[in-house]
Amino acid sequence: MHDATRDISAYEEISLVEEFAADVLQGLSLPKKYLPPKYFYDGRGSKLFEAICLTPEYYVTRTEHNILCRNADSIVAKLPKDASLVEFGSGNSSKTRLLIEALLRRSRSLKYHPIDISSSALASSASELLQHYPSLEVRTIHAEYFDGMESLSTITKGPKLILFLGSNIGNFEPAEAVNFLREIRTRMNPEDRLLVGVDMVKDLAVLEAAYNDAEGVTAEFNLNLLRRINCELDGNFDLDAFRHLALFNPAKSRIEMHLESLVDQTVSIKSIDKEFMFARGETIHTENSYKYTEDKLAGLFVDAGLERSEQWSDEHRYFTVNLLSPKR
Numbered sequence: 001m002h003d004a005t006r007d008i009s010a011y012e013e014i015s016l017v018e019e020f021a022a023d024v025l026q027g028l029s030l031p032k033k034y035l036p037p038k039y040f041y042d043g044r045g046s047k048l049f050e051a052i053c054l055t056p057e058y059y060v061t062r063t064e065h066n067i068l069c070r071n072a073d074s075i076v077a078k079l080p081k082d083a084s085l086v087e088f089g090s091g092n093s094s095k096t097r098l099l100i101e102a103l104l105r106r107s108r109s110l111k112y113h114p115i116d117i118s119s120s121a122l123a124s125s126a127s128e129l130l131q132h133y134p135s136l137e138v139r140t141i142h143a144e145y146f147d148g149m150e151s152l153s154t155i156t157k158g159p160k161l162i163l164f165l166g167s168n169i170g171n172f173e174p175a176e177a178v179n180f181l182r183e184i185r186t187r188m189n190p191e192d193r194l195l196v197g198v199d200m201v202k203d204l205a206v207l208e209a210a211y212n213d214a215e216g217v218t219a220e221f222n223l224n225l226l227r228r229i230n231c232e233l234d235g236n237f238d239l240d241a242f243r244h245l246a247l248f249n250p251a252k253s254r255i256e257m258h259l260e261s262l263v264d265q266t267v268s269i270k271s272i273d274k275e276f277m278f279a280r281g282e283t284i285h286t287e288n289s290y291k292y293t294e295d296k297l298a299g300l301f302v303d304a305g306l307e308r309s310e311q312w313s314d315e316h317r318y319f320t321v322n323l324l325s326p327k328r
């Protein structure tokens with residue numbers, strides 16, 4: 001980590017592994033096996049996610065990047081000149097840079113507070129940004145969304161632009177999404193703005209291709225969860241005995257990712273002293289990625305007590321970027 005950053009971390013290394021073990025035990029003991037998607041993002045997983053963003057099929061990142069590129073100046077024009085930047089789930093910072101540059105065009109210095117679950121992603125993006133923008137002040141916050149939320153009220157006194165990009169909101173159940181936005185809203189001052197990137201419902205083939213890239217990067221990303229269990233919890237998952245599945249569930253308006261067992265098998269995880277049986281064809285549900293219609297999205301913001309002042313999109317309306325203020 002670069003000297004100029006002072007880290008705030010909500011984590012202790014030991015409790016991290018214990019929490020992973022507890023979540024794996026709980027998820028794999030359910031009648032419908034489940035593992036939380038937050039565990040995708042170890043060092044290797046974060047790299048794989050970056051690689052997903054570069055695949056031709058994953059339109060999400062590219063589309064949002066283009067929208068931000070075209071509109072960064074109009075977005076920051078809505079904010080006071082001394083606004084600082086806070087970001088939930090920053091990951092790789094290429095989209096954030098567009099806003100950092102737009103903000104630095106208007107003022108000499110800028111504070112940036114990325115909140116992320118991946119310490120490796122935080123560290124590498126912070127040091128890159130510091131090298132690139134000498135007038136930028138970076139304070140990384142290693143935390144999950146809800147824990148990181150606290151820092152919204154403590155880190156900055158002045159006006160802020162809060163970023164929640166990449167359709168990370170799609171990982172929440174719709175009710176959780178309302179809850180999360182509401183929690184942000186209660187910590188916003190009247191002059192603060194929230195920018196949310198949302199992936200929209202679209203042609204099924206386009207949606208499913210984005211999660212089934214030909215190169216197999218998404219499959220590798222999904223299977224990395226099992227690799228992680230093997231490494232960190234002393235498991236014996238045979239990665240060749242599972243395959244990646246990603247399907248759009250139209251009733252729930254979400255892409256579901258699963259890992260399907262290709263044979264009847266028993267897997268043991270030593271650190272929790274457990275064995276889990278898998279029938280051939282049985283799956284572990286590893287991720288939901290909700291896709292929104294404009295109607296559902298408008299309802300989400302209203303329910304969260306947020307007022308949308310502007311929305312930007314691409315020519316196909318694949319993706320929207322929404323600027324929100326707290327409703328008075």
Ligand code: AVJ
Nearest residue numbers: 052166167168170171218289
């Ligand atoms: C980072 C949650 C937005 O749901 O599209 C990409 C994660 N999973 N490919 C998404 C992901 C598989 C991504 N989010």
